[in-house]
Amino acid sequence: MLKPNNSWKWYFDQQHNSLMLDLGNEMVFRVAIPAKLLVTCALEDNTFTVDDASIYQTFKDRIDNLDLPRARKAELALNAVAASRFHKPMMPKSWFFKTQSHGYEPELGEVVTLETETGTSKFIVIENSGSASLCMMAELDTLALNSTKEMKYCDTIKVMNDRIPPFVEELHQGLALVG
Structure with missing residues (x-):
């Protein structure tokens, strides 16, 4: 790098x-x-x-x-x-994303997930202003926000923190059948 x-x-x-x-x-x-x-x-x-x-x-x-x-x-x-x-300050566009059951305070650079009606994507937190965070899309595949608008790699959006759950990394473990 x-x-x-x-x-x-x-x-x-x-x-x-x-x-x-x-x-x-x-x-x-x-x-x-x-x-x-x-x-x-x-x-x-x-x-x-x-x-x-x-x-x-x-x-x-x-x-x-x-x-x-x-x-x-x-x-x-x-x-x-x-x-x-x-980046210019911007207003949150949270309506594209599902509300989470609990509040969360993401940190600078943290990987988080945002979920729309059609999919989920990883983002990194660029800035947390207390109640909302500026996030940058961190996946190569596009994410449909609705039927006419989508986000692509490195696009930014500001969302209220009640839409942000922490990213939980999936661990892939090999399993062997015994017997």
């Missing part, structure tokens, strides 16, 4: 209308967050700070057990850092 360093730089590419991260050595990462969801300071050049590196490490550690290729994990972690630093 990528190792952050002090030469990394955030910048906005007008030609692609996207936030980019210059990783040095002629490598550039294109952030998945649409320009309309970025705060104004994302349109300026910004250094990749020590705080960015720390948050990157937090996300990287928290998503390590997800069933994703290494490159996709790096993509998810970098998009999560960009969202934590440059």
Whole structure:
């Protein structure tokens, strides 16, 4: 996985209308967050700070057990850092997700599940504002929110915390029949 360093730089590419991260050595990462969801300071050049590196490490550690290729994990972690630093505040869109029987307070970078009427998907928590959390989809398959709207990998949505149960990792154990 990528190792952050002090030469990394955030910048906005007008030609692609996207936030980019210059990783040095002629490598550039294109952030998945649409320009309309970025705060104004994302349109300026910004250094990749020590705080960015720390948050990157937090996300990287928290998503390590997800069933994703290494490159996709790096993509998810970098998009999560960009969202934590440059995503505009947004109103919750909780109506797409089923209410849970008990309240839950997710932590930064925690993997959680969100369930719609048609399916369930894993998300990582980008920010918890107390009653609601900004979450980023962490699965490659799309998730239908309703009959006309769906989410894809690295899309963000804010939901009330009463819609968020903790993710319970399934352990696959081999069983042998004896006898």
